[in-house]
Amino acid sequence: MSLIHSTAIVDPAAQLDSTVAIGAYAVIGPHVRIDAGTTIGPHVVIDGRTTIGRDNVFHSFSAIGGAPQDKKYAGEPTRLEIGSRNTIREFCTINLGTAQDEGVTRLGDDNWIMAYVHLAHDCQVGNQTIFANNATLAGHVHVGDWVILGGFSAVHQFCKIGAHAMLGMNTSLSQDVPPFVLLSGNPATPYGINIEGLKRRGFTRDQIGALRTAYKTIYKSGLTLEEAKVAIAGQADALPDSAAHLTRLRTFLAETTRGIVR
Numbered sequence: 001m002s003l004i005h006s007t008a009i010v011d012p013a014a015q016l017d018s019t020v021a022i023g024a025y026a027v028i029g030p031h032v033r034i035d036a037g038t039t040i041g042p043h044v045v046i047d048g049r050t051t052i053g054r055d056n057v058f059h060s061f062s063a064i065g066g067a068p069q070d071k072k073y074a075g076e077p078t079r080l081e082i083g084s085r086n087t088i089r090e091f092c093t094i095n096l097g098t099a100q101d102e103g104v105t106r107l108g109d110d111n112w113i114m115a116y117v118h119l120a121h122d123c124q125v126g127n128q129t130i131f132a133n134n135a136t137l138a139g140h141v142h143v144g145d146w147v148i149l150g151g152f153s154a155v156h157q158f159c160k161i162g163a164h165a166m167l168g169m170n171t172s173l174s175q176d177v178p179p180f181v182l183l184s185g186n187p188a189t190p191y192g193i194n195i196e197g198l199k200r201r202g203f204t205r206d207q208i209g210a211l212r213t214a215y216k217t218i219y220k221s222g223l224t225l226e227e228a229k230v231a232i233a234g235q236a237d238a239l240p241d242s243a244a245h246l247t248r249l250r251t252f253l254a255e256t257t258r259g260i261v262r
Contacts, residue, residue, distance in 0.1 A: 005042075023060075032065065035084070048096045049077055053084035053109070062092040068121035070098050070139060083109035083127070094119040101140055108145075126163070144179060146201060148194075162252045164201070166194045176256045178218070179249050180211050188261050190219060203245075210235065210242035214249055219262060229253050 003021040004010060010022065013030035022028065022040040029047035037055040040046065044058045048065030058064065065080045067073055078097040081104055088094075092113055097104040101122035107113075108127040118136045119125060125137075126145040135149040138156055144163030149155075153167045156174040161167070165177045168184025177183060182194045193211050203211075214235060218228045229250055236246035253260065 008040075029065070048080055050080040050082070050096075052082045053086075055084055056082065056086045056088065058088045059090045059092075059115075061090055062088050062094075064088070064092075064094050066093065066095050068095045068098050068139070070100075070121055072100060073098055073121075076103070078121075079104040081105070082107045083111075085109055086111045086113065088113045089115040089117075091115055092117045092119075095121045097122045098139070114151075120157075132169070146197070148197065150184070156258075159258055160252075160256065163248065164194055164197060166197055173261070175258050175261045176252075178252050178256075178260055180245070181215065181261075183261055190215075190261055204241070206239075207242045207245055210239050211245060211249070214246055218253075218260075225253060225260070225262075 005022060005024040007024045008022045008026045010028040011030035014028045015033040017034060017036040019036045020034045020038050023042035025043045026040050027045045031049040032046050034052045035054045038052055039057045041058055041060045043061045046064045050065035076099040080094060080096050086107060095105060098121045105121055105123050107125045110128045112130045114131060114133045116134045117131045120137055120139040122140045123137045125143045128146045129143060130148045132149060132151040134151055135153045140158045141155050142160040144161060146164045147161050148166040150167050150169035150171060152169060153171045159173055159176055161177045162179030164180045166182045170186060171184050171188050172186035173188045180193050181190050182192055183190045193215050195208060198208050214232050217231045223231060232246055232250045236243040
């Protein structure tokens with residue numbers, strides 16, 4: 001029995017594993033590759049040079065691999081790469097990359113992408129993230145692992161969001177977010193460390209305490225950002241059990257390009 005509905009339109013050049021299921025009225029373009037166990041719901045459109053891994057689920061009316069919403073795009077052979085075990089809910093849009101960046105948009109593994117989410121061109125999204133309904137990334141945004149975006153969050157182009165950070169509902173973000181930080185509002189305001197999220201992921205009490213101290217160093221001590229980076233390096237040296245997390249934080253601060261939310 002075929003797993004492709006009779007009303008689906010699948011280009012003969014598309015490369016699909018035999019276990020891929022495609023629902024009614026879905027459209028699959030010629031440059032698409034889809035690995036085993038992935039399910040494509042009714043009315044989903046997948047186009048462009050799009051590669052999709054294993055065991056993903058795409059719900060109805062999503063548009064995947066469409067041209068970038070960028071007036072500079074001139075049909076260059078840019079790409080979209082989606083990993084494995086992602087859930088993409090209804091009416092999501094994920095665009096190809098552009099020649100002005102690496103030429104590829106990426107979504108990693110085990111992400112939960114709720115309805116009406118938009119991932120623009122050249123975004124790089126890690127693993128185990130949650131994007132609530134209507135969360136929107138502009139172009140070139142980088143999102144680390146385990147990040148949560150609340151409903152109707154909006155992220156300005158070129159922003160970076162560090163691992164384990166959380167944005168509350170309706171957050172408007174125009175600067176970088178360090179790892180582990182909880183913030184919300186318009187404009188975005190930091191409110192401490194994402195403690196509940198870290199507990200759920202197995203961070204110890206001492207590790208969370210070390211991150212809270214680092215947060216206070218950045219946001220409450222009156223130090224400049226350069227002085228805070230030096231102080232956090234000293235904290236990492238003194239706390240070997242938390243050193244990897246503090247180093248992640250310090251490295252992010254060293255590499256920020258838009259400045260951090262403060």
